[in-house]
Amino acid sequence: MTVKIGVIGTGAIGRDHARRIEKVLAGGKITALSDVNMASAEAVKAEIAPDAEIFATGEELIASANVDAVLVCSWGQTHEQYVLAAIAAGKPCFCEKPLATTADGAKRIVDAEVAAGKRLVQVGFMRRYDAGYVALKSAVESHTGAPIMVHAAHRNPRVGNNYVTPMAIHDTLIHEIDVFRWLLDDDYTEARVTFPRKCARSHEKLRDPQIVTLKTAKGVVIDTEIFVNCHYGYDIQCEVVGEDGIAKLPEPMAIQMRLGAKLQNEILVDWKDRFVGAYDVELQDFLQAAARGTASGPTSWDGYMAAVTSDACVKAQECEGEAVAITYPARPALYA
Known part of the structure; x- marks a missing residue:
């Protein structure tokens, strides 16, 4: 058909x-x-x-x-x-x-x-369909033991002046919010946001970078760096620390070169290329x-859960360092 x-x-x-x-x-x-x-x-x-x-x-x-x-x-x-x-x-x-x-x-x-x-x-x-994340989920479930912590980063080379602080959650972190629920088979209970020193390439309506910390129902703590003016490229990192070992998201395939007295490979700059x-x-x-x-x-339930979590993270931006509780209604049987 x-x-x-x-x-x-x-x-x-x-x-x-x-x-x-x-x-x-x-x-x-x-x-x-x-x-x-x-x-x-x-x-x-x-x-x-x-x-x-x-x-x-x-x-x-x-x-x-x-x-x-x-x-x-x-x-x-x-x-x-x-x-x-x-x-x-x-x-x-x-x-x-x-x-x-x-x-x-x-x-x-x-x-x-x-x-x-x-x-x-x-x-x-x-991201649930990305070969790297699929392999990471397999490693977490089969090899590294029950997750304890996740360290992650979402870096973009640059954003325009229309990109403001809450968009770091609704437009950028939204992907991590979903993929971590899937990766860990877990839901969130609280969110915190911390702002380091503002980077020189940011603008007056954007506090960049920021670090979002999420805690899950199973007690996993996830820290994610959002840095949307990192300058050097588009870079997605994720490392899961388990009871028995550590599993890390693989880097995109790239040719490694020994050239000009340097060992080097290119870093992507476009998100579409990273997840094509x-x-x-x-x-x-x-x-x-x-x-x-x-x-x-x-x-749709996943979309709703991401929206609820995003709202909590934006609220956490407004009360830096304080924990904001995340609560959800019962999951409908359709999505069991």
């Missing part, structure tokens, strides 16, 4: 996902496009998906009989309305993060999916599930 896919939002990530489905992956075809910038949708049609119909609104795209499943890649503020529309239409939906811009919005999606009675939503937390393989695997997973009329992978 070829799944007919409608893409809402044809900016950078929507365009790239359309290319994957049309040019790289099996089992899907782009049949519909929608974007507030009509020229963007027309460009994707001309260059990637010539058979796609362009719709004026995301709701019209979702309602189309020529759309079996939906990719929501639009501006974050619109995600909730489109995901809810897809659930109401009974169509599988892949939603890029965030699932919603508020925890309440994410909970409304959870409630709608539970009412529908089956999984229809996959959230775009691609993971994007391919996660969307193939979505296509396979959508062909069965359902969804797999990260759930």
Whole structure:
């Protein structure tokens, strides 16, 4: 079966996902496009998906009989309305993060999916599909013993002046928030944020770097450095300290050179290059599930849990060094 896919939002990530489905992956075809910038949708049609119909609104795209499943890649503020529309239409939906811009919005999606009675939503937390993280999870579960601590870092070479302090949580740490829950099979109970000296390359509306400490229900302590103006490259680090040993996320494959009296290898500068393989695997997973009329992978509940945790971390930014409690309602049986 070829799944007919409608893409809402044809900016950078929507365009790239359309290319994957049309040019790289099996089992899907782009049949519909929608974007507030009509020229963007027309460009994707001309260059990637010539058979796609362009719709004026995301709701019209979702309602189309020529759309079996939906990719929501639009501006974050619109995600909730489109995901809810897809659930109401009974169509599988892949939603890029965030699932919603508020925890309440994410909970409304959870409630709608539970009412529908089956999984229809996959959230775009691609790190769960990264080969390095998959290997790390295997090592943690099989070799290094019960986790005690996690040391992590999320570094970007630079950000623009529109990137402000809370975005370090909602736009950057959000990936660690999800992947650590999956990696440890655990939930969070509290968050703290500490700010070192502000780096010279930051700006007046951004306190950078910052260190977020999360504690889990099983007692694991996780410290994550967020440094979005590190200058030298895009660098993701994760080390899990267990009862019997330490497991570390492998570095991306790179050629090591002995050159000019130096032992060296390149460091990536673009996040899309770091996780290109993971994007391919996660969307193939979505296509396979959508062909069965359902969804797999990260759930709406995972998106909701990430939103609740993110809100707590932002609150912790506002009371530096103090613990902010994180509480959740009971997990619905649909996501057991």
